[in-house]
Amino acid sequence: MPAGYKKWTNALLGIGALVLVLGFIFLGMSKDEHAQTRFWAVLLQNSTFFLLVVNASMFFVCVTTLAMGGWQMAFRRVPEAISTLVPVFSVIALVVFLGIIFGHQHHIYHWLDKEHVAHDPILKGKSGFLNPTFFLLWTILTLAVWSWVGHKMRQLSKRADEPFKAEEVKGYMWSNSVWASVFTVFFGLTVASTIPWFWLMSIDAHWFSTMYSWYTFASTFVSGMSLIAIYVVYLKNQDYLEYVNEEHLHDLGKFMFAFSVFWTYLWYSQFMLIWYANIPEETIYFKARMQGPYRVIFFLNLIMNFVLPFLLLIRRGSKRNYTTMAVLAVLIIIGHWLDFYQMVMPGTLGEHYSLGWFEFGILAFYAGLIMFFVGRSLEKAPLLSKHHPLLKESIIHHT
């Protein structure tokens, strides 16, 4: 990794660590309940968002493997390197969850308060699912399986650095498919259903939406694709990834475009049904976001995650342009970070929210962590799985 990269990594990590320590002293240990909630809510927002984003990389690797896709081979080591962050971010997220459940108690998840639940028929009805034991057990199991199967997939990928004998290829493709299916099925059970219910939707525990998990998945998957695109553009600019050309970038751009639209579709499906039915216990979710202090963020969210990517990525030329793609990828990631912000904050801080030094400092900390660990694992393995049976498809790829 070039010196400039390391300088930025250290700077972001330094700022982030400083902000984290200052945040812990001034917010986390403060007597003011709002300050404490701000500390934990921001950590919750960032740790869930970035964990799901880096995990989306492994999901991308697994689904392309299952679909027998060849085009991604030229840069497949990039999503693999990003997915090495899953164990790291899992540990951080777990610390945050433990902190919230045992330390901070009910300002984030009000279903943690036993006395409150006893008097609340809705929460009582949900307590078979929403209780600390099951929450932690399922979270730990999920994080462990993601990390373990992801590790397995990367191990299999390393095998392709050595040449294959002709009779080995079939078995190799088969074991790739098996592990990729295990990951994808488990991903469906977690990211596409239970995990967003636990981590995010349970902040507004009275409210529920069947769209929520898909919406979270779309949000993090499009950010994950953007993160891959940023690294592909960066490495290409540094003269690595010799076989990647604008055809591969075009396909990444299609993913970013398509899943921005998919995200909007889910966002709108959730919004429209609630708006139309106009039942108070459902509209409360949007009332807190559309009217009042979150109004600007609410509409900014739609502009950054739908209007801008849609209009700017719709042209063929812009999906094949390295600069446009990099700028839009950053825009999409920031946009979905804001999306997560407005998922977490209205239910925790309400109108006492702020978007200041601590929020952006933690964002910088996570950016630094991503740069540090991805840079390290990109250095470790060759950037091309030279002997992978499908590599040729990627070299001659043409959209």
Next chain:
Amino acid sequence: MALKKFVVGCFDEEKVLFPAVDKVRHAGYKIHDIYTPFPVHGLDKAMGLRDTSLHTAGFIYGLTGTTTAVTFMSWVFTKDWPMNIGGKPHFALPAWIPITFELTVLMAAVGMVLTFCYICQLAPFIKKHHFHARATDDLFVMVIECTEKTDEAALSAYLESVGAKEINTQVAEDGWWIGRYDREQKLYNEPNIA
């Protein structure tokens, strides 16, 4: 529509076709078109065709659909026939989005199909000259347009040297016409060839 003279070279393999396209273009001949049994990746680039503008047209059709839907519904529900539906405001934008979306897609899709048919001159009653029947089966048929300066014999020899399996000269209608296939023979008149 003008009658023109074409030299037709048929290739039976893709890997012979690509270098041949390159060589023919470098030799300065004008490729009228290449007829292939299936879409060949990269052939448009090899022939030096520009990107299609069909998607720009599609975007404009889509925009027309969006505007039509939004203006029509806002006129109907706020001016022409305001109704109280479930206590919603008359200008109920979220409720209109599905219809707006559908009209956008409908206009973009139908508009693009019609434009595509117009550009390619595709319709049940429109006739075009076929340079080789096997272009729909297993031959790659390269058609080169002759000008008054083109030496047919030299061109045929050149095509053979780049790997064409079958070469002939045809005089044909360049565009399209409505009616019967024998029209090109009836109109054929040597001195009038453009």
